Amino acid sequence: MRINSNYLKAGVAALALSFACGAQAKLNIFACEPEYAALAKELAPDAKIYAATTAMQDPHQVQARPSLIAKMRQADLAVCAGADLEVGWLPMLQMKSANAQVRSTDKGLFYAAEHTQTLDKLAQVDRSMGDVHAQGNPHLHFDPERLLEVAKALSAKMVSLDPDNRAAYESALADFSQRWQAAIAGWQSQAAPLKGKKVIAYHTSFRYLFNWLGMEQVGDLEPKPGLPPSTGHLASLQGRAGQGDVMAIIVASYQDERGANWLGERTGLPVVNLPMSVGGNDDAQNLFGLYDSVIHLLLGVNR
Ligand SMILES: [Zn+2]
DSSP: OOOOHHHHHHHHHHHHHHHHHTTOOOOEEEESSHHHHHHHHHHOTTSEEEESSOTTSOTTSOOOOHHHHHHHHTOSEEEEOOTTTTTTTHHHHHHHHTOGGGTOTTTTEEEGGGGSOOSSOOSOOOGGGOSOOTTOOOOGGGOHHHHHHHHHHHHHHHHHHOGGGHHHHHHHHHHHHHHHHHHHHHHHHHTGGGTTOEEEESTTTTHHHHHHHTOEEEEESSSSTTOOOOHHHHHHHHHHHTTSOEEEEEEETTSOOHHHHHHHHHHOOOEEEEOSSTTSSTTOSSHHHHHHHHHHHHHHTOO
16 A cells, blocks of 8 residues: 555644644643742743642751652752752652652752852851751742842743743743832832831741841741740840830741740730741732732731
């Protein structure tokens, strides 16, 4: 039987075309934290995105569960904060998932902290300091300018992994950058009354937010990073609050409120629970909502 070779060529061409369009390479993205799942969604709306943690979980301490291992095994790209935030759990996931693609930043591993300057890098660290962040503070998603730098680098990483869809990634980045920059201007003017305000907070979770808005954290509910507030430490914070210049006590959505509530009751200061990430409250459904909500909640206790 003879097959008309022109038909065959046409058929092969049609198949190739349908493969290119229909089965468009969609990146499979594993995000260590919900803020990076949200950022990936802005930059690659069609990608398959999985967030390993929620805003109600402590991102420093995560169980390397079988479901996480299975998700990482399928990933083309893993997006994490870096600066050692995930040092206690990501290496285990990488080892157990045995997915070479997300083992190295030369390939599909992306650390946000490698694409911007972190605050509070330490020259040297010893154990007496507690569970400190020697590579600088990794909670950088609360600095909108830094997050934009990360977005640019992340978009470039997506292009390098999936060059056929370069145009789509570039247009998503341009769209996000434009909306984000407009939002930054709005947030800065809304948050102007917060400038110079002092707070007591839990851990250095909002270090970048306070830095950006010109606020100051004058006390930390943690006596040392990673340790819960002790009675003696809370008493010293009560003394600090007694100076009368503290606006509020801040906890993040995943943190234990008990120490903050104890201090709030004794000092009369409001306790504000801020979403640590997207999904941390009903208003924080994407990165824009997260910033809107955090600023709204802080303005609500401003006095
Ligand atoms: Zn931390």
